[in-house]
Amino acid sequence: MDDESKVANEGQLIANARDNPSAFVRLYRRHYDAVFRYCVHRLFDRHMAEDITGEVFLKVVENLRHFKGDEKQFRSWLYRIATNAVNDHLRKTDRRGVLLKGACRQIDSQVADCQSSAEPSTERLALLREAVLSLKPRYQTIITLRFFENLKLTEIADLLGSSDGTIRSQLARALAKLRKKLKI
Amino acid sequence: MDDNGKQFEYFVRGINFDDNPDYNHRDKLEKDILAVLAKQTQQQETWRIIMKSPITKLAAAAVIIIAVALSIIFLNKSATPAYGITDLPELFEQARVMHIQGWQYFAGHRMPNGEKIQPVEIDNWIDLENGRSRYTGTGLSIDKDGVRVTIGETILAGQYEMYLNHNERDVTFFKISDYQRMLNMHYKLNLMGSQIFGDIEQLENFTRVGEETIDGIEYDIWEGEVVHSVTKYTWRYKYWLLPSTGVLGRLQAWTKVDNEQWELDYEYYRIDRDVDVPEWVFAMDVPEGYALKNTKETATPLELGGGGGCGYGDEQCVLSLKTRISFTMSDGSVILGWCSLDSKSQTPQEEFFEGLEFGGPLPELPVEIYGLRPGGITSDITYVGYHLACTQKAGKLTEWSVYVPDGRVPASVKQFGYDVLYRFNLGEHTPKWRIGYTVDHGILIETTKEFDKWVLGAMAELSDDGKAPEHVTYQNVLKLSNQLHEALSK
Numbered sequence: 072m073d074d075e076s077k078v079a080n081e082g083q084l085i086a087n088a089r090d091n092p093s094a095f096v097r098l099y100r101r102h103y104d105a106v107f108r109y110c111v112h113r114l115f116d117r118h119m120a121e122d123i124t125g126e127v128f129l130k131v132v133e134n135l136r137h138f139k140g141d142e143k144q145f146r147s148w149l150y151r152i153a154t155n156a157v158n159d160h161l162r163k164t165d166r167r168g169v170l171l172k173g174a175c176r177q178i179d180s181q182v183a184d185c186q187s188s189a190e191p192s193t194e195r196l197a198l199l200r201e202a203v204l205s206l207k208p209r210y211q212t213i214i215t216l217r218f219f220e221n222l223k224l225t226e227i228a229d230l231l232g233s234s235d236g237t238i239r240s241q242l243a244r245a246l247a248k249l250r251k252k253l254k255i
Numbered sequence: 256m257d258d259n260g261k262q263f264e265y266f267v268r269g270i271n272f273d274d275n276p277d278y279n280h281r282d283k284l285e286k287d288i289l290a291v292l293a294k295q296t297q298q299q300e301t302w303r304i305i306m307k308s309p310i311t312k313l314a315a316a317a318v319i320i321i322a323v324a325l326s327i328i329f330l331n332k333s334a335t336p337a338y339g340i341t342d343l344p345e346l347f348e349q350a351r352v353m354h355i356q357g358w359q360y361f362a363g364h365r366m367p368n369g370e371k372i373q374p375v376e377i378d379n380w381i382d383l384e385n386g387r388s389r390y391t392g393t394g395l396s397i398d399k400d401g402v403r404v405t406i407g408e409t410i411l412a413g414q415y416e417m418y419l420n421h422n423e424r425d426v427t428f429f430k431i432s433d434y435q436r437m438l439n440m441h442y443k444l445n446l447m448g449s450q451i452f453g454d455i456e457q458l459e460n461f462t463r464v465g466e467e468t469i470d471g472i473e474y475d476i477w478e479g480e481v482v483h484s485v486t487k488y489t490w491r492y493k494y495w496l497l498p499s500t501g502v503l504g505r506l507q508a509w510t511k512v513d514n515e516q517w518e519l520d521y522e523y524y525r526i527d528r529d530v531d532v533p534e535w536v537f538a539m540d541v542p543e544g545y546a547l548k549n550t551k552e553t554a555t556p557l558e559l560g561g562g563g564g565c566g567y568g569d570e571q572c573v574l575s576l577k578t579r580i581s582f583t584m585s586d587g588s589v590i591l592g593w594c595s596l597d598s599k600s601q602t603p604q605e606e607f608f609e610g611l612e613f614g615g616p617l618p619e620l621p622v623e624i625y626g627l628r629p630g631g632i633t634s635d636i637t638y639v640g641y642h643l644a645c646t647q648k649a650g651k652l653t654e655w656s657v658y659v660p661d662g663r664v665p666a667s668v669k670q671f672g673y674d675v676l677y678r679f680n681l682g683e684h685t686p687k688w689r690i691g692y693t694v695d696h697g698i699l700i701e702t703t704k705e706f707d708k709w710v711l712g713a714m715a716e717l718s719d720d721g722k723a724p725e726h727v728t729y730q731n732v733l734k735l736s737n738q739l740h741e742a743l744s745k
Binding site for chain 1: 260262263265267269270271276280285287289291292293342345349704
């Protein structure tokens, strides 16, 4: 299937999914991985990421009839819902501290498990988690979208409703903070 | 991509992170979604039926009009606040500079003539980025002459701590290490956190009770009570919160006094985050009229040893017992650094530490902390002590021990710490009296990183070579305390 017909199919699928449960399930299966990965990259916790992924798709169920965009906008819309859900989760429950601790605990056990095999990657992951989770939610979002989801600056700007310039300077600030924390 | 981006990308690329979805979860969620979709379809069907009939259509329209009218009446204004009270801890957690200014009122205390005690102005700063703080501490000393307010102010910056005794009007300088500065900042941060929030966990029970305009700015007023988990002592906090920014315009803490009346204990009229710090705050200038007890050049090096202690002396011995520092591990076990001396004894300190093993019996120092008990409450739990390591600095030896509980640890230790159980190892000689003392809960250690930073940091601090013993690691200590805990439970 060429790209154009794939896009056309996706557009059709979104339209059908508004009032056809089996179309919705196809749409859901197509995007589940991306949403889960985004959430786990933001939260560094698989269980929380699964919970938030659930929340995201239930929001999609609730609001799909009001969504009027194309397939590209649908992807952005999904990221936006996921971003809001993750940020809400972090903000509402003062989870950042808990997450940091959770991330460290997870990592500590991994570090302990891996100590004998001298796996430096695990320690680096622990550092990365702690550094990213210490950033403001906005910076966390930008870092995740840029480096884990490989989105371009313009795509991030569209998604977050900002200009390219704003995103560029926020990304630079976030990176400077990360490099300082990670000592790289 | 710029250099920062490339470096970060390179760092990320070297990490293996399992981000693969679990398809069991996907399938389970799919079922939930289908259930929601089915319900939604059913509701749509019902709606279609209602809208088909002119009578039910009219009734439905009437219900909607009434619902809208009621929501306009009862929902005060249309906008929902952007920041609520539970958002505040995160905002403060992100702050690099914090400042609180206000008054300490000493609720529940009176002068002998019944008059209220003169309030003390508080102006506290924490600059996390640069490891600096300025903090006022107040106390009440009650004696035959009446009630006396004691006021001390500590300014911490660089390698010095300046202590201003506002009662005696004198100034003392101390020299501090990086570790002590870090520890001090940690305690100050916790202190400021508890002064602002009481207990973060209980903020969820707070409610928005009204609005008030201060200096032309309209704040939401949030109010709630914080109950101490053990003493059940109640505080009432009142916050003036600007919903659009999360700025706190005012804070009051009330406490219930003897006659069951609420009395204002302290109030902050400035609570700032990330403001510019005026130069005077950390300048360490000696106020006019204050006597210098020493100078920076002659500053006394501050020793790690805030953990309490006791002493005893008679014609045969002069004993001292000092706890350097305490930590509580995530499994409830406690790590203490402590030392004991009999300055009349001829036995070299080193002899007490010969042949000790990790996880073995403690050294039989003149006064030996053999165990702990939960402080402040009656409990059957005993913490049994085992040797971890020994460090030496400037001829002084510090014993590092782990104390493992023989049962379920009560939550109250967080507030009340631990009562120290000690015995005298003086042969036939028995001291005529003893005094009890308590060590605090100390920093909670839940990760390798925290262990390395705080526990190993303290050990390094009390070693001549600035290094902690290599055999002491988070995993080793946890493993040991688990084994000992199991053995004790049997």
